[in-house]
Amino acid sequence: MIADGDRIALFNSPTRVMKAEKLLRKAGLVCQLIPAPRQVAEGCALALRFAATEQTAIFNELGAANLPPRRLYGKHQGLLSALELTSENE
Amino acid sequence: MAIYLDNAATTFPKPESVYHALDQTGRHLAISPGRGSYSLALEAGRLVYEVRETVAEFFNIPDPSRVVFTANATEAINLALFGLLRPGDRVVSTTMEHNAVSRPLQVLASRGIEIERVPADTTGQVSAAAIREAVTNGGKIARMVVLSHCSNVTGSIQPIEEIGPWCRQQGVLFMVDAAQSAGLLPIDVQSMGIDLLAAAGHKGLLGPAGTGFLYLVEGLQPTPLIYGGTGGNSASPLMPEELPERLECGTLNTQALAGLQAGIDFVRSHGLEQIRRHKSALLEQLFFGLSRLPGIRIHGPSQVQPQGGLLSFSLAGQDPSEIGFLLDVEYDICIRTGLHCAPDAHRNIGTLPAGTLRVSPGLFNTAADIDALLRAMDRILCAKSTISA
Numbered sequence: 001m002i003a004d005g006d007r008i009a010l011f012n013s014p015t016r017v018m019k020a021e022k023l024l025r026k027a028g029l030v031c032q033l034i035p036a037p038r039q040v041a042e043g044c045a046l047a048l049r050f051a052a053t054e055q056t057a058i059f060n061e062l063g064a065a066n067l068p069p070r071r072l073y074g075k076h077q078g079l080l081s082a083l084e085l086t087s088e089n090e
Numbered sequence: 091m092a093i094y095l096d097n098a099a100t101t102f103p104k105p106e107s108v109y110h111a112l113d114q115t116g117r118h119l120a121i122s123p124g125r126g127s128y129s130l131a132l133e134a135g136r137l138v139y140e141v142r143e144t145v146a147e148f149f150n151i152p153d154p155s156r157v158v159f160t161a162n163a164t165e166a167i168n169l170a171l172f173g174l175l176r177p178g179d180r181v182v183s184t185t186m187e188h189n190a191v192s193r194p195l196q197v198l199a200s201r202g203i204e205i206e207r208v209p210a211d212t213t214g215q216v217s218a219a220a221i222r223e224a225v226t227n228g229g230k231i232a233r234m235v236v237l238s239h240c241s242n243v244t245g246s247i248q249p250i251e252e253i254g255p256w257c258r259q260q261g262v263l264f265m266v267d268a269a270q271s272a273g274l275l276p277i278d279v280q281s282m283g284i285d286l287l288a289a290a291g292h293k294g295l296l297g298p299a300g301t302g303f304l305y306l307v308e309g310l311q312p313t314p315l316i317y318g319g320t321g322g323n324s325a326s327p328l329m330p331e332e333l334p335e336r337l338e339c340g341t342l343n344t345q346a347l348a349g350l351q352a353g354i355d356f357v358r359s360h361g362l363e364q365i366r367r368h369k370s371a372l373l374e375q376l377f378f379g380l381s382r383l384p385g386i387r388i389h390g391p392s393q394v395q396p397q398g399g400l401l402s403f404s405l406a407g408q409d410p411s412e413i414g415f416l417l418d419v420e421y422d423i424c425i426r427t428g429l430h431c432a433p434d435a436h437r438n439i440g441t442l443p444a445g446t447l448r449v450s451p452g453l454f455n456t457a458a459d460i461d462a463l464l465r466a467m468d469r470i471l472c473a474k475s476t477i478s479a
Binding site: 013014016021035041042043045 | 323
């Protein structure tokens with residue numbers, strides 16, 4: 001579901017994640033809604049998955065719409081870790 | 091086929107596109123939206139979000155997540171009033187309100203909330219000046235003004251475009267019950283200074299019964315009326331802070347909301363002006379036709395005043411419910427009689443306890459329908475005068 005190099009963003013509500021997905025797709029950016037993995041969200045939240053290479057463009061788009069994610073994670077060598085909410089992460 | 095002239099209660103029939111949306115969504119996408127992450131659930135969630143966007147665009151609401159879906163306008167009104175008002179608050183309303191507003195206010199009055207009802211004139215019209223005076227009356231400024239945009243008894247249109255911006259300047263919450271006006275009159279929550287807008291989806295917006303919504307301006311955070319599952323953050327024992335989920339728990343009716351979307355699309359494609367022109371022409375025909383009949387008294391705005399989509403009248407010495415019964419069983423014509431769930435409004439215009447006969451044509455009614463009603467009224471009155479002679 002999540003490959004190395006992927007980012008997953010969590011939002012404050014199901015409606016906000018739907019709004020984010022629609023906005024990004026309209027802007028031609030590739031992303032997908034997935035169930036948030038248990039390690040990062042309790043309950044039945046949705047997460048937005050995208051490639052790390054798209055992070056800058058996606059954050060710019062979300063920032064312009066005043067729709068920042070609540071949390072961001074990256075997968076590296078099979079492990080998910082929290083990342084800073086910036087448009088770029090190493 | 092019956093002639094249906096009770097569109098102020100609910101519009102019937104609906105446009106074909108609404109039936110199509112209900113059928114297609116019911117067959118292929120009647121899935122719980124915002125619950126689960128499989129493709130169909132996501133598709134249903136996307137559909138519901140699109141309906142939210144459509145509602146937001148239609149009323150110039152800047153953020154679709156401030157649109158909370160409800161089962162009807164009554165639920166939306168209750169949600170706002172019970173969720174926001176606290177003991178010690180003062181609320182200004184009017185004597186023209188439907189029970190959807192006046193009953194919650196009556197309960198809130200018993201909980202320490204002060205209610206002031208501004209009287210309308212005999213045509214059902216409330217003046218903006220009287221509202222302003224009531225808001226500042228008694229040294230303590232009111233917390234909220236709540237009123238119906240358009241009376242469901244007289245069709246009177248209240249000057250919300252005048253009241254709202256003034257309330258905004260004064261820091262007073264302004265709530266509009268748009269049950270009778272949404273889909274008939276232009277409503278722009280930003281330019282009209284509306285903080286809370288409650289509307290039915292199944293009247294002028296042409297959606298199915300069981301749809302409605304409440305819009306809340308940014309910053310308002312009512313206590314929920316109902317508590318339960320909201321789809322996200324399920325592990326929390328508390329309701330989420332975010333809208334719309336905070337006020338929208340339990341499974342939404344995806345199918346009905348798809349119907350509402352089709353209804354609003356229909357209204358948008360025809361345009362409010364054309365819709366209003368059509369209904370006004372039928373009401374004018376009715377007004378002049380009734381004026382020629384003996385003993386008829388028409389209640390509400392005069393012909394030179396703006397009016398919503400209905401007309402109320404009474405007959406000297408006659409019980410409206412009996413006339414309504416005769417129209418139904420002998421002529422197959424459906425109109426509404428009695429108090430229309432708005433006893434305060436009838437008290438105001440002097441039609442308690444019998445009420446009135448209310449005619450509310452829809453988009454699909456024609457001049458021939460109004461002619462049929464007028465002919466039936468003429469025959470009923472002739473028969474009654476023969477019997478009494």
